[in-house]
Amino acid sequence: MWIAGGFAALALAAVGLTVAGGGSPRVATPVALAAAVPVDEPGLRALVRDPAVLATGRAIFDGLCWNCHGRAGEGTLTAPNLRDDWWIGGNDMTDLVRVIREGRPGTAMQSMSTYYTPAQIAAVAAFVVSLQGTSGGNGKAPEGVLNPIAW
Secondary structure (H helix, E strand, O other), rough: OHHHHHHHHHHHHHHHHEEEEHHEEOOOOHHHOOOOOOOOOHHHHOOOOOOOHHHHHHHHHHHHHHHHOOOOOOOOOOOOOOOOEEEEOOOHHHHHHHHHHHHOOOOOOOOOOOOOHHHHHHHHHHHHOOOOOOOOOOOOOOOOOEOOOOO
16 A cells, blocks of 8 residues: 555655645645735736746646546536636635635535645636636536626
């Protein structure tokens, strides 16, 4: 059993992930977010233009979030499509950070604040916003309110 676990740990280490308590992958915080994490809308939106932040957000998404939201963010039976303009928990970056941090009671979306730092949560939110308008996968039917993020 150790051999399988050891290989899994080596594979995660190869892509910069480690496994924390509870089995959730951890990703190193990008240098751009190491000092301070923006909490206002303009500061969070600036993260979408930072390749290092997006890479961190993608690594976390690819390690955990895809299980519910699909590899391309297209949505599944248990989670909404993240690529369309329909939003369930609000349509700006501060709303997205809040939903990732606190979860959505009564749904499969659990709080990520016990697994990830505020900087990592902000990076995931930036990555999710970068998915807007992309394609791939089947694309779950819209849910929530049609309310495009205004840039």
